[in-house]
Amino acid sequence: MPSIVQTILRSATRKQGEPINILSFPTHERYQSNLSKSGHNFYLWQGHGIKPWVSGYAKVPPGTILLNPENGVNQIPENVDIDLVLSQNKFGQFEIASQIADQLAVPLVSIEHTLPMESWGATELTQLYNMRGDVNIFISEYSRGKWGWPEEEALVLHHGIDSLEFSPDDSVEKEDKVLSVVNDWMNRDWCCGFNLWREITGFPDSELPLWVIGDTPGLSEATKSTEELINSYRKSLIFLNTSLISPVPTSLLEAMSCGCAIVTTATCMIPEIIENGKNGYISNDPKELRGFIDKLLKDRGLALELGRNARQTIMDKFALTNFIEKWNQIFHGVLNE
Numbered sequence: 293m294p295s296i297v298q299t300i301l302r303s304a305t306r307k308q309g310e311p312i313n314i315l316s317f318p319t320h321e322r323y324q325s326n327l328s329k330s331g332h333n334f335y336l337w338q339g340h341g342i343k344p345w346v347s348g349y350a351k352v353p354p355g356t357i358l359l360n361p362e363n364g365v366n367q368i369p370e371n372v373d374i375d376l377v378l379s380q381n382k383f384g385q386f387e388i389a390s391q392i393a394d395q396l397a398v399p400l401v402s403i404e405h406t407l408p409m410e411s412w413g414a415t416e417l418t419q420l421y422n423m424r425g426d427v428n429i430f431i432s433e434y435s436r437g438k439w440g441w442p443e444e445e446a447l448v449l450h451h452g453i454d455s456l457e458f459s460p461d462d463s464v465e466k467e468d469k470v471l472s473v474v475n476d477w478m479n480r481d482w483c484c485g486f487n488l489w490r491e492i493t494g495f496p497d498s499e500l501p502l503w504v505i506g507d508t509p510g511l512s513e514a515t516k517s518t519e520e521l522i523n524s525y526r527k528s529l530i531f532l533n534t535s536l537i538s539p540v541p542t543s544l545l546e547a548m549s550c551g552c553a554i555v556t557t558a559t560c561m562i563p564e565i566i567e568n569g570k571n572g573y574i575s576n577d578p579k580e581l582r583g584f585i586d587k588l589l590k591d592r593g594l595a596l597e598l599g600r601n602a603r604q605t606i607m608d609k610f611a612l613t614n615f616i617e618k619w620n621q622i623f624h625g626v627l628n629e
Contacts, residue, residue: 311355312375312623315368315392317342318358319380320405321350322518322542326452328353330616332623335359335374337367337392341384348507348514349475374398375627379425381405386423393425399626403429403449407438407537407560427626432561435539447622451545452615453606457522458549460603464526466596468501468589471528471552473521473543475506475514485534485557491578492534492585500585503528525550529595530588532581535559545610548572548602553595555584565609571601 312332318324328334338344338361345358352358359367368374376399379389386402393400402425408417417440428446430436436446470493477486493500504512505524515521525531531547533556540561548554554572556562566572573584588595 312627313372314376314378314623315374315389316378317380317385317389318345319343319385320542321346322546323380323405323451324356325350325353325518326454326612326615327619328355329454329612330619330623331355333357334378335368335372337388339364339367339388346507346514348516350518376401376623378403382420382423390423390425399427399629400425401427401429401622401626403431404435404439405431405539407435407539410537426629427622429622430539432539432564434561434564449615449618449622451540451542451610452612453545453549453610454612455549455603455607457518458525458546458606459522460551460599461523461526464523466529466551466592466599467527468592469503469528470500470530470532470555470585470589471503471505471524471547472532472534473505473524473547475508477504477506477508477511483535483537485536488536488557488578489532489534492532492581500589521546522550525552528552529592529599530555530585532585533557533562535562540565545606549606549610551596551599551603553588553598554602555581555588557581565605570598571605572598 314332314334316334316336318336318338332355334356336356336358338359345352361367374396377389377393379386379400379402381404390400421440429449430439430446431449431451433448436448472489474484477484481487493502495502505515506512507514515524525547531552531554533541533544535541535557536559538560544556554566556566556572556574558574558576563574566574568574575581
């Protein structure tokens with residue numbers, strides 16, 4: 293691992309506009325794909341308790357390097373001077389991220405993608421509240437509130453979606469398909485709503501044109517590439533989201549960007565994004581959600597209109613340019629401090 297002396301020299305000699313060397317961890321593959329577009333170098337630490345990179349979800353993007361876990365504490369190449377450490381969850385990453393940041397005397401930025409467990413009490417939330425970086429970030433106002441952080445102590449940085457990549461294609465006609473994209477859906481019923489999906493659709497005896505994508509043994513397989521996933525969104529007239537505990541599913545935003553008509557649960561941040569009847573349909577009533585699907589399958593013009601409005605929402609509120617600009621402000625800001 294580079295020494296503190298190297299870190300100090302790096303800090304003193306780093307030129308303005310030079311890419312920042314950021315130590316982070318494999319977390320959400322497509323979130324990392326967007327982070328990489330900031331133009332910086334990301335070195336992803338791997339090891340026990342840290343999820344591996346799944347190439348089927350996204351290729352390792354340019355500027356992102358997977359470190360070798362077989363090297364243990366010496367994963368960082370000797371010729372690389374780390375400028376800051378980015379922890380992306382408190383369950384497996386934060387502790388080691390904090391240790392490395394202390395050893396290298398570099399700033400620690402902490403972003404939390406998940407929500408606290410409903411069973412946790414004040415003691416658990418206080419312990420996690422004390423796991424703090426030099427900058428602390430949540431992905432939605434809803435998440436920040438659930439974790440119990442005051443507004444003045446933590447930033448909110450919404451997802452960014454590359455609306456040029458995740459986009460409709462005039463040469464690909466929307467088919468009467470009701471698409472859902474979830475990994476390990478059965479085992480994650482508690483947060484992703486597999487049984488709710490079954491209730492809505494009538495699976496396995498459903499008459500709906502269902503299409504499920506994701507690594508769920510016995511049900512569905514993940515796409516082999518991001519391009520294949522995008523094409524699946526482009527082909528699908530309707531996207532059905534049944535998430536129960538997720539600040540905001542990336543798949544929902546991607547489907548919106550590709551012009552799918554959205555039918556979704558009204559959980560977490562989603563009611564802040566979907567306006568019923570304008571850019572999608574939203575409810576927590578299984579019968580009502582099924583009614584929305586039936587309505588859209590019978591009225592293709594309405595489905596296409598909602599899909600266009602959903603895409604406009606992404607371009608207005610989740611533009612990748614804003615995402616990258618805000619991350620760069622955070623990175624440069626913490627280094628300047």
